[in-house]
Amino acid sequence: MISVQHISKSYRQGKGQVKALDNISFEVLKGELFGLIGPDGAGKTSLFRILTTLLLADQGIATVDDADVVKEYRHIRQRVGYMPGRFSLYQDLSVEENLQFFATIFNTTVAENYEQIKEIYVQLEPFKKRLAGKLSGGMKQKLALCCALVHRPDVLFLDEPTTGVDAVSRIEFWDILKRLKADGITVLVSTPYMEEAAKCDRVALVQGGKILSTGTPDELLKGFGQKIYAAKAASMLALLEALKQNALVKDAYPFGEYHHVILKEDRLDDLVHSLGMPDLEIMETSPDIEDCFISLMSH
Numbered sequence: 001m002i003s004v005q006h007i008s009k010s011y012r013q014g015k016g017q018v019k020a021l022d023n024i025s026f027e028v029l030k031g032e033l034f035g036l037i038g039p040d041g042a043g044k045t046s047l048f049r050i051l052t053t054l055l056l057a058d059q060g061i062a063t064v065d066d067a068d069v070v071k072e073y074r075h076i077r078q079r080v081g082y083m084p085g086r087f088s089l090y091q092d093l094s095v096e097e098n099l100q101f102f103a104t105i106f107n108t109t110v111a112e113n114y115e116q117i118k119e120i121y122v123q124l125e126p127f128k129k130r131l132a133g134k135l136s137g138g139m140k141q142k143l144a145l146c147c148a149l150v151h152r153p154d155v156l157f158l159d160e161p162t163t164g165v166d167a168v169s170r171i172e173f174w175d176i177l178k179r180l181k182a183d184g185i186t187v188l189v190s191t192p193y194m195e196e197a198a199k200c201d202r203v204a205l206v207q208g209g210k211i212l213s214t215g216t217p218d219e220l221l222k223g224f225g226q227k228i229y230a231a232k233a234a235s236m237l238a239l240l241e242a243l244k245q246n247a248l249v250k251d252a253y254p255f256g257e258y259h260h261v262i263l264k265e266d267r268l269d270d271l272v273h274s275l276g277m278p279d280l281e282i283m284e285t286s287p288d289i290e291d292c293f294i295s296l297m298s299h
Contacts, residue, residue, distance in 0.1 A: 001155055001186040002028035002051065007060035009046050009209075020046040021057070022209040028188055028202075033181045035200035036190040037289065043209040044190040045085060048159045051188070052082045065154055078106065081148030085159040085190075087140050091133030095124050095143055098132050099150060106151035117146045120176060138169030145176065156180065158189040162196070174199050194290035205293050212296040220292045227266060230258040230285040233277050242275055253294060260291060 009021040021043045028034040036044045049055035051064055053073035061068070067075045089098045099121075103110050114121070120142050127135065132143060141161055148156060158177075162170040174196065177187055181201075189200070197203045198217045205212040205220070213220060231252075233239040240259050243252035248271045251262045261282070263271060272280060 001030040001032070001065060002034075002188060003061075003063045004047070004051070005061045007047065007050060007057045007062055009043075009050065009055070009057050019209050021050075024060070024206075024209070024211055026204050026211060026214055028186060030186055031181065031184050033177060033187045033189070033199075033201045035197055035203040036188070036206050037192075037194060037197045037203050037293070038190075038206035039192050041208075042206040044206060045159055048082070048084075048157050048188075048190065052080060052157055053077055078151075079153055080155045080157060081151070081153035082157045083141075083144045083148045083159065083161055085161075085163065087132075087144060089132050089140075089144055089147060092131060094129050094131055095135070096128040098143060099146055102147040103150045108151050110150060113150055113152055116152050117149050119179065120146050120149075137165040138172070141165055141169065141173060142176075145173075149180075153185065155186045155188070158187065160190050160192065162191060162193065170196075194288070194293060197289040203289070205289075205296060207293075207297055213292070217289060220289060221287060224287045224292050224295065226262050226287075226295070228285055228287050228291060229261040229263070229268065229282050230255070231261050231280065231282040232258050233281070234279045239275075239277065239280070242277070246271065246274060248274065251294070251298060255290070258285075260285070262295075 005025050007021055007024045010017040010019045024047060038044055046055065050057050051062055051069060053069050053076050056070065063069065064076050065079050069076060093101065099110055124139060124142055124146065127139065132140065135143065162173050177189065181187055200217065202214065202216050204214045231239060231243065236259065240252060240254065243249050243259060243261055248263055248265065248267055249261060250264045252259055272282060
């Protein structure tokens with residue numbers, strides 16, 4: 001459904017150029033929920049704008065629904081829904097007016113496609129007369145999703161849809177995406193939250209305009225290939241500094257209430273002895289997508 005082949009994009013900055021995308025290639029299958037996972041500045045938004053025909057790549061070929069993003073942009077604009085990272089609806093129009101406006105753009109009506117958005121819109125309907133600018137973050141995201149779905153797109157592009165919303169709204173949003181996928185809509189979603197990778201069928205880990213790795217969440221975790229330990233002490237800062245300076249440690253970094261530690265050799269007892277911290281707690285743990293991402297970045 002989506003094919004990206006050797007896409008590159010640079011921007012002029014001062015007297016030089018910054019490469020936002022560097023020879024990016026991947027494919028998204030029909031009906032798949034595919035995630036682009038990476039921090040701010042990784043190139044996700046530039047790629048989304050290219051795939052939704054809003055930006056031209058410097059080189060490479062991309063197709064959406066078998067249509068070339070340059071030559072057949074009119075077809076693509078009719079068949080995709082796009083929800084940009086920044087809330088971009090008309091804040092001085094009501095919920096109802098925004099939805100009607102976007103339906104009109106695509107030569108349809110809210111009534112004609114109400115079943116497509118009903119599950120989401122029922123949560124907004126009590127506030128349909130409220131100005132979009134007066135909605136909470138979670139409600140704004142739901143309204144933006146309704147506007148992106150009102151014309152029944154085949155492909156949905158969501159650029160960091162859960163950034164800036166509360167934890168409950170994030171969970172609800174991903175539940176909605178799973179149901180859209182079950183309806184046959186292909187979803188390409190970007191997020192800086194590593195834990196959201198597990199909610200996707202497949203993911204691409206992106207940093208500095210490059211794809212570090214692609215696969216299912218399970219494939220990425222199985223490919224980690226290293227033992228990882230969780231360490232904790234009364235002074236976490238002193239512990240981190242001691243770990244980073246220890247000759248037995250390959251890598252150490254903060255991870256929630258623990259520090260994650262990777263050893264050069266499997267010599268945990270020697271590490272504990274060399275640290276000499278009586279309050280040290282350390283145990284083997286399971287890696288997650290963030291561990292994979294950090295490991296790939298270090299290479």
